[in-house]
Amino acid sequence: MTTIKNITVVGTGVIGNGWIARFLAQGYDVIAFDPAEGAEERTRNAVQLAWTSLEERGLAEGADQNRLTFAQTIEEAVSHADFIQENVPEREELKKSVLEQIDEHSKQEAIIASSTSGIIPSTLQSGMQNPERFIVAHPFNPVYLLPLVEVVGGKNTSSATIKQVCDFFESAAMKPLVIHREIDGHVADRLMEALWREALHLVNDGVATTEEIDTAIIYGAGLRWAQMGPFLTFHLAGGEQGMRHMLEQFGPALKLPWTKLEAPELTDELKERVIEGCESYAGDESVAELEAKRNEFLVKLLDLVEDYWPASKSLAKE
Amino acid sequence: MTTIKNITVVGTGVIGNGWIARFLAQGYDVIAFDPAEGAEERTRNAVQLAWTSLEERGLAEGADQNRLTFAQTIEEAVSHADFIQENVPEREELKKSVLEQIDEHSKQEAIIASSTSGIIPSTLQSGMQNPERFIVAHPFNPVYLLPLVEVVGGKNTSSATIKQVCDFFESAAMKPLVIHREIDGHVADRLMEALWREALHLVNDGVATTEEIDTAIIYGAGLRWAQMGPFLTFHLAGGEQGMRHMLEQFGPALKLPWTKLEAPELTDELKERVIEGCESYAGDESVAELEAKRNEFLVKLLDLVEDYWPASKSLAKE
Numbered sequence: 321m322t323t324i325k326n327i328t329v330v331g332t333g334v335i336g337n338g339w340i341a342r343f344l345a346q347g348y349d350v351i352a353f354d355p356a357e358g359a360e361e362r363t364r365n366a367v368q369l370a371w372t373s374l375e376e377r378g379l380a381e382g383a384d385q386n387r388l389t390f391a392q393t394i395e396e397a398v399s400h401a402d403f404i405q406e407n408v409p410e411r412e413e414l415k416k417s418v419l420e421q422i423d424e425h426s427k428q429e430a431i432i433a434s435s436t437s438g439i440i441p442s443t444l445q446s447g448m449q450n451p452e453r454f455i456v457a458h459p460f461n462p463v464y465l466l467p468l469v470e471v472v473g474g475k476n477t478s479s480a481t482i483k484q485v486c487d488f489f490e491s492a493a494m495k496p497l498v499i500h501r502e503i504d505g506h507v508a509d510r511l512m513e514a515l516w517r518e519a520l521h522l523v524n525d526g527v528a529t530t531e532e533i534d535t536a537i538i539y540g541a542g543l544r545w546a547q548m549g550p551f552l553t554f555h556l557a558g559g560e561q562g563m564r565h566m567l568e569q570f571g572p573a574l575k576l577p578w579t580k581l582e583a584p585e586l587t588d589e590l591k592e593r594v595i596e597g598c599e600s601y602a603g604d605e606s607v608a609e610l611e612a613k614r615n616e617f618l619v620k621l622l623d624l625v626e627d628y629w630p631a632s633k634s635l636a637k638e
Numbered sequence: 639m640t641t642i643k644n645i646t647v648v649g650t651g652v653i654g655n656g657w658i659a660r661f662l663a664q665g666y667d668v669i670a671f672d673p674a675e676g677a678e679e680r681t682r683n684a685v686q687l688a689w690t691s692l693e694e695r696g697l698a699e700g701a702d703q704n705r706l707t708f709a710q711t712i713e714e715a716v717s718h719a720d721f722i723q724e725n726v727p728e729r730e731e732l733k734k735s736v737l738e739q740i741d742e743h744s745k746q747e748a749i750i751a752s753s754t755s756g757i758i759p760s761t762l763q764s765g766m767q768n769p770e771r772f773i774v775a776h777p778f779n780p781v782y783l784l785p786l787v788e789v790v791g792g793k794n795t796s797s798a799t800i801k802q803v804c805d806f807f808e809s810a811a812m813k814p815l816v817i818h819r820e821i822d823g824h825v826a827d828r829l830m831e832a833l834w835r836e837a838l839h840l841v842n843d844g845v846a847t848t849e850e851i852d853t854a855i856i857y858g859a860g861l862r863w864a865q866m867g868p869f870l871t872f873h874l875a876g877g878e879q880g881m882r883h884m885l886e887q888f889g890p891a892l893k894l895p896w897t898k899l900e901a902p903e904l905t906d907e908l909k910e911r912v913i914e915g916c917e918s919y920a921g922d923e924s925v926a927e928l929e930a931k932r933n934e935f936l937v938k939l940l941d942l943v944e945d946y947w948p949a950s951k952s953l954a955k956e
Contacts, residue, residue, distance in 0.1 A: 377937055462929075465940065512868070517897060521901075524911075535786075542867065578828050579832040614780075615688075619694045624939060
């Protein structure tokens with residue numbers, strides 16, 4: 321349950337508009353602010369485009385695009401908000417000054433969240449009068465469809481704020497992931513950035529084209545990643561013994577120059593952390609049970625995705 | 639069309655068994671060889687487990703698990719084969735010696751493919767009498783469901799072999815991706831290895847647990863990767879101007895320490911290669927059209943995957 325009623329979104333680019341569409345679809349009143357010329361029209365068009373998908377996902381009772389209003393000043397935008405999501409361009413000084421204005425003009429108990437993909441919360445909250453209610457809430461594009469939101473508190477963020485924000489996002493049909501340590505890029509973008517940089521090296525070295533690299537993802541590992549992350553995937557690759565066997569067998573490959581990224585030393589401590597991590601969250605599901613579930617999913621996913629792949633026809637079933 | 643009729647699979651671990659299940663489901667006769675104790679029973683059990691999914695995908699006419707026979711010697715296994723898939727453990731000397739036996743005992747026009755995930759074909763074919771018919775064909779687990787197969791020719795592989803192999807895999811409902819340059823790990827595993835190594839660093843540095851890292855993938859970017867690779871994803875993130883705008887806006891982030899992997903210098907040449915690559919294979923589909931297609935897919939995928947995620951309930955629709 322959440323006590324949040326009035327939502328304000330500051331900064332209406334792709335991410336800000338994504339938040340607005342999601343919040344409206346969840347049945348909230350949303351106030352938006354963006355000083356840019358023509359911002360309101362662009363936002364209403366973006367929400368209109370997102371609405372088709374949101375209707376198919378299922379709108380909350382009373383959800384209405386017309387419950388969005390644009391404010392003329394940041395003060396007017398935030399003064400009555402219970403929750404404020406900031407999405408201005410990714411420049412530290414700009415974000416800090418906007419967040420400090422929000423801090424000054426908002427109710428003291430209002431939650432202030434930043435969509436920053438890379439800046440740590442302790443930096444952003446350092447100039448606030450009430451930093452305990454500030455948090456990083458980093459979403460993924462398209463924000464109105466993808467459930468993940470990384471929730472990162474700073475040195476001065478209260479645990480009550482983290483709890484309240486997680487309850488709120490769950491009530492908005494999202495999957496909040498609390499990141500317990502502040503690092504640049506949080507967690508998800510570090511993983512994506514590693515893959516992205518390796519992909520750029522492959523293009524730069526003339527090994528593969530952008531199309532070939534995308535093909536190498538979507539017809540292979542990409543199909544698994546919608547349901548199972550890299551660790552559980554390797555847990556299954558290890559057979560009945562799971563990750564324990566997998567690390568024995570493929571651990572040595574970490575020494576090979578298969579990427580430009582150097583791997584950490586596979587110490588016994590790291591091994592145990594990885595093995596116990598997989599075993600504990602796989603819970604009492606055996607590798608065989610996880611495989612059966614994965615296969616059932618993959619069969620349905622393949623039927624679905626074939627219509628959306630660039631070259632689906634060549635893979636048509638008999 | 640393919641002229642391949644008789645298929646032999648040498649080495650029946652997880653990958654070999656995956657190939658056997660796929661080929662049987664496609665209506666082929668398959669001969670298998672593996673000297674290990676109890677190999678035949680393990681293979682028949684693995685094929686039985688895969689069969690449920692393969693039936694749902696749709697079996698080819700005449701497809702039958704009983705069209706699998708085990709040979710007692712490698713000579714007997716390969717002597718009449720049109721296509722031989724090698725899947726012995728990933729040790730260079732072992733693979734070379736097995737491949738040379740296959741080369742010696744098979745028909746001169748038979749195709750010999752290796753499932754190696756990391757060794758380059760020129761190395762593996764160096765000791766063969768008829769290296770022109772050898773190729774790397776690297777699949778992805780589960781081999782009987784995932785369409786991707788990386789096809790890599792060595793210095794002495796004939797272009798006719800590459801063509802023949804691609805036709806064959808397409809007839810087996812797969813997506814052959816021809817890799818034009820030999821590198822350790824080919825292409826897909828380099829991308830996965832970069833993500834995997836970064837994930838291990840995050841666990842090693844105590845930033846996130848294995849479960850948190852998997853969560854950061856499956857509820858976010860992983861949902862996109864089933865249909866759209868990293869390049870086209872960023873092409874969409876760039877708005878109407880696509881990748882050109884995206885590189886302007888996020889290119890500088892390549893300098894940030896967001897991963898342990900150093901990025902290549904974003905030269906004008908690399909920029910153009912990436913931009914033109916995305917634009918050319920996006921073809922005449924605008925970013926808006928690609929977005930609409932992506933959203934339609936994501937809505938259907940979310941309905942599907944919610945039943946298969948570890949924590950699906952918390953994301954239940956209103």
